[in-house]
Amino acid sequence: MMNIVVLTGSGISAESGVATFRDKGGIWSKYDITEVATPHAFAHNPALVHEFYNSRRQALPSVHPNAAHIALAELEAGLKDAGWRFTLVTQNVDDLHERGGSRNILHMHGELLKSKCNGCGDVSECRTDLSVELKCEACGRVGGLRPNVVWFGEVPYFLDETAHALNDADLFVSIGTSGSVYPASGFVNQARTLGVETMELNLECSENARIFNKKIYGPATKVVPQWVSNVLNEL
Known part of the structure; x- marks a missing residue:
């Protein structure tokens, strides 16, 4: 699993x-x-x-979904076919994940089209x-x-759902985040406390990069599809 x-x-x-x-x-x-x-x-x-x-x-x-958005949708589909679970938590208020094909999305900072x-x-x-x-x-x-x-001073959405997903996770991956906005920046700590493996995929080191078990740096359109391909090849 x-x-x-x-x-x-x-x-x-x-x-x-x-x-x-x-x-x-x-x-x-x-x-x-x-x-x-x-x-x-x-x-x-x-x-x-x-x-x-x-x-x-x-x-x-x-604007349109790029290779990273599409790769995450492919990962979701592949894990679902294998009987595993994939949860996508996004700080973004755009709809590019939806247009890229992702389905199980938690928009913790809300949605611009609502x-x-x-x-x-x-x-x-x-x-x-x-x-x-x-x-x-x-x-x-x-x-x-x-x-x-969700504006500054307001509580983000889906924090309970995210906590439940992390509790059942084997791997937590942070992609394209600054690591400076709480509570999202604290998810890696939650994961580590639960014994979950953690990985950062980013253009450069985030503010909390030191906490992650593994880091891969480069443009999202390159590192995300490659990582997804590796995961799917191991299924």
Whole structure:
């Protein structure tokens, strides 16, 4: 039995043209996170927050899954056929994993293509611009719709599900993450405490690289497909 849990960050989508957050020239070098990515920011200036996320949502159709996304979908299918389990936990709010073919995905930081009502909590598909004039179809409230994205100061989604997956895992792999954002940066510690083997696939060392049992560095489109091929060949 080999159950694998994979965590992905913005590094896996960077080669598709999706802007990263913390790298040099990334999103947080151009925007003040306190103005566009906190509950207070939305309460203070919802129009600006909508403008920021609307532009990111509009850009999604112009980017496409790369070889790393597709390889992870192939790994999921291969493990499923062998009777094993694969859990993909992503910090990314884009839909490239879905378009790449992955199915068992936990979006711990939410999804850009969904909206959430601050009033009733309803989550719905959203592929158009959001604004303060829109009404929640579930409760009728106007002005409460927000991107279904976890902001700074909010609790990420699916932490219990991730913990359960790690508890049953034989291998934890972190791909394209900075290792600086908690609680995702703590998953490797959880895995090590449970006796789970750990691996980092990244363009360069993350901030918590020293904790991983094994590290492989290079572009995600090269190292991820090669690693997946090795795993599938061992099935």
